[in-house]
Amino acid sequence: MTMPESTKSPAEVLAAAEWKGGKCRVPMWMGGFPAGFCDKPANGPQLPMEVLFWTRAWRKEDRPYCHGPCCPAHGGPKDGEPILFADGTDERGHRMWCAVMPDFENLQESPAGFDINGNKAIEKLRQASRRGGEA
Ligand SMILES: [Zn+2]
Numbered sequence: 001m002t003m004p005e006s007t008k009s010p011a012e013v014l015a016a017a018e019w020k021g022g023k024c025r026v027p028m029w030m031g032g033f034p035a036g037f038c039d040k041p042a043n044g045p046q047l048p049m050e051v052l053f054w055t056r057a058w059r060k061e062d063r064p065y066c067h068g069p070c071c072p073a074h075g076g077p078k079d080g081e082p083i084l085f086a087d088g089t090d091e092r093g094h095r096m097w098c099a100v101m102p103d104f105e106n107l108q109e110s111p112a113g114f115d116i117n118g119n120k121a122i123e124k125l126r127q128a129s130r131r132g133g134e135a
Pocket residue numbers: 024025026038039040070071072073074
């Protein structure tokens with residue numbers, strides 16, 4: 001039995017390493033022509049707009065399009081900061097964010113925070129971290 005995309009469990013998302021870092025995938029332009037990707041080291045996917053607004057006072061137009069890993073300068077997580085990835089939807093169809101720390105291993109042993117608001121997901125992650133990773 002295969003599960004539809006929207007009901008993938010966090011463990012499955014993580015197993016697919018979708019949250020992990022890599023090279024920044026923000027497209028670069030030179031003289032109006034595509035010039036590859038940024039390719040700077042990335043810690044994870046680009047942060048949700050509400051998190052960039054809250055933590056860096058970014059506006060929508062400050063955030064470049066990025067599909068995949070994103071370097072800190074382009075809106076990705078900075079070193080040691082929480083990593084967020086989209087993780088399915090809640091019962092009303094809103095996109096859920098899952099926040100984890102960079103040393104995340106798995107949901108059994110590592111704290112994580114879930115919310116439709118990225119800032120609240122980070123807050124829940126920090127609360128879970130203070131409890132020593134117990135859910
Ligand atoms: Zn970049």
